[in-house]
Amino acid sequence: MVDQGVVCSVDSLASGIGGDVLADGGNAVDAAIAAGAALTVVAPHLCGLGGDLFALVHVPGEEVPASLNASGRSGSGADAEALRAEGHVVMPFREDIRSTPVPGCVDGWVALHERYGTRPLAELLEPAIALAAGGWSVTAMFATAGRMLVGVEGAEDLAGLEAGTMTTRARTANALRAIASEGRDGFYRGDFGQGLIELGEGLFTEADLAAFQAGWETPLSVDALGHRIWSAAPNSQGYLLLLALSIADRLDLPEDPADPLWAHYLVEASRLAGYDRPERLFEGAEVADLLAAAGERAARVSADGRVDVPVHQAPGGTTYMAVADADGMAVSYIQSNAAGFGTRLFEPRTGIGLQNRGTGFNLVPGHPAEYGPRKRPPHTLVPALVTRQDGSLRLVAGSMGGDSQPQIVAQLITRVLRNGQSVEAAVGSPRWRLHPGETGFGTWTGDYDIDIELEAGAPGEWSAGLAERDHATAWAEAGGGFGHAHLIEIDLDGHAEGAADPRAQTGTVATHRIVGGSR
Known part of the structure; x- marks a missing residue:
């Protein structure tokens, strides 16, 4: 309860x-x-x-x-x-x-x-x-x-x-x-x-x-940051979140998120997780080998500079919702128009x-995601849940954001699990994103120039530190381009705390308090 x-x-x-x-x-x-x-x-x-x-639906007692x-x-x-x-x-x-x-x-x-x-x-x-x-x-x-x-x-x-x-x-x-x-x-x-x-x-x-x-379907999961992190299987791009966090977990993430090395490591984890997405993400894709190879990709990360990866970077219309009830059931829920x-x-x-x-969909002949009859397209939607090693629920997490969803959610989860921030502080903190082009779906619309966009209000050290490590950065206005993310955390004493993204302007948390453990 x-x-x-x-x-x-x-x-x-x-x-x-x-x-x-x-x-x-x-x-x-x-x-x-x-x-x-x-x-x-x-x-x-x-x-x-x-x-x-x-x-994703968490039911207490179900593994x-x-x-x-x-x-x-x-x-x-x-x-x-x-x-x-x-x-x-x-x-x-x-x-x-x-x-x-x-x-x-x-x-x-x-x-x-x-x-x-x-x-x-x-x-x-x-x-x-x-x-x-x-x-x-x-x-x-x-x-x-x-x-x-x-x-x-x-x-x-x-x-x-x-x-x-x-x-x-x-x-x-x-x-x-x-x-x-x-x-x-x-x-x-x-x-x-x-x-x-x-x-x-x-x-x-x-x-x-x-x-x-x-x-x-059967969800995907990885053990990272002392917890088990869950997301949806392809055609969802949820594996990018899991792979990025699995890579980041192998790096020496700083205690302070304002440290430019914190941003650098998470940027590199996201780049290494996603550079081959156009070839690997399609309906029915098997990604277990990618998740198992997190250590190999993490080994490529340097604290001093940007790793070279193949270039495949060929505001969203999505909304995320987190719900938890007094019996411990929770839903990580995301619905969308795409753009x-x-x-x-x-x-x-x-x-x-x-x-x-x-x-x-892809228009390359023979591509596994080639447009054709009765097929599901590759999808940006990334619902997430985090459970403790005993199976109890810790976090319900997700965000809108098109291509950027895994990057946004990775930052939120890291802030809570690695850096000890409250859900309110994590959701309210400035973000970075790999710039997805004018549409928010640059990987799929052919807008191939990706820099790192820093949200207004982000630590100035991020900009200088990322530039020193060969990242091209640009500042962008704070707002929905960096997602509308929501989090619910349930602590070991059974207290549930929610945070709705202030970038949504009208985002809110509704609570129903239970007295004496009954409705």
């Missing part, structure tokens, strides 16, 4: 809804579904019904977390040769439905609910329906992001809104009502599914929409925005 349930998300309304579910006796999965549904309403620039979902992969598959009409014939060398990034797989988010909710839910799905979706139908106050982030949709067909209810004004999303409310009353069929075989088939003009079939997009508002295409019947996660 822990002393309180905690929900950390990017939005106060969503966190509050999740907290209310915990207060009403629901578990962490119930709270995650309810809060996740609310986020699809109030934060459509980050996630939506047209996006994907990954989650291995449950890992949910709810990333959708490409349509039956996916054709890489047709794209190459049009002159494409990488997948289209915007305004092209071929970068849209079948969305997996709704099937993710269904899978989570079937395995762990204790409240009716309709009950969990009702707060999100009420928000969409009754209205809420537009956040500054949503208003700013919505400017990119001015003039975009189908996005009239999202574009040009002013922060602080009330708005509604009637069509989203109707889509959620259909899911509440008919389950997945109300979405995939309802107005959205039929509209997607028509919009795809042969890309999608009824069989594509009938196929369940979510599945339970902000995804493709910027909207299914006309429901107004649901379509993700552009298909940008992760």
Whole structure:
């Protein structure tokens, strides 16, 4: 047992809804579904019904977390040769439905609910329906992001809104009502599914929409920093987080995170973990050999300079949420459109925005991640859990951030486990990232110039110390480009403490305190 349930998300309304579910006796999965549904309403620039979902679920007494992969598959009409014939060398990034797989988010909710839910799905979706139908106050982030949709067909209810004004999303409310009353069929075989088939003009079939997009998989783990660290298996890039931390654990990380050697070692660990990602990350990829070779990669790191690695560096639309309940169940939950508002295409019947996660596919003939029918693309989403050697839960961790997610989460986990910082201090501390280009997905869109970006407020010693070690650095404005990360820590006495990222502006922690160990 822990002393309180905690929900950390990017939005106060969503966190509050999740907290209310915990207060009403629901578990962490119930709270995650309810809060996740609310986020699809109030934060459509980050996630939506047209996006994907990954989650790790910790159940006390179970040795291995449950890992949910709810990333959708490409349509039956996916054709890489047709794209190459049009002159494409990488997948289209915007305004092209071929970068849209079948969305997996709704099937993710269904899978989570079937395995762990204790409240009716309709009950969990009702707060999100009420928000969409009754209205809420537009956040500054949503208003700013919505400017990119001015003039975009189908996005009239999202574009040009002013922060602080009330708005509604009637069509989203109707889509959620259909899911509440008919389950997945109300979405995939309802107005959205039929509209997607028509919009795809042969890309999608009824069989594509009938196929369940979510599945339970075995998570990956490594022992590092005195703990076991867990993440999702490929097609998630979670192995990059595990490999980077396994490399870093073999280095003499300084006690003080302001020391430039701390930043240098973590940068090098991330570079050595990820330089061959384009060849190694695809659906079904085996990465056990990479994780086992952490020592070999760590041996290449020098305290004095930057290691040479092959160059393969060929603001995200994702949101992360951490939830823990008073019975010790926890969910590391991340859902996404890929880039902000995804493709910027909207299914006309429901107004649901379509993700552009298909940008992760490759157009090189014969590549294991080559675009093709009914395949999952390589994915940036990285949910994480940290357990102690006795199996008890220590951390629930994750962040938005496109290509940068493993780097951001590695810094957070290191600050807590190696440097002894509180979750609030870790989340609030300045970060670095390997610059992922203008889109946040530079590895996949062909933007190959990567420097180290330092967040405003980072120690000045980082800049000087990294430059001395041959790293090219640049300063960048603090904000969402460095992720919206959330952490929950459960100490040995059973106290749960959460931290929501201040970069999210409206990020909050909702708690439900338990008195006397009972609800």
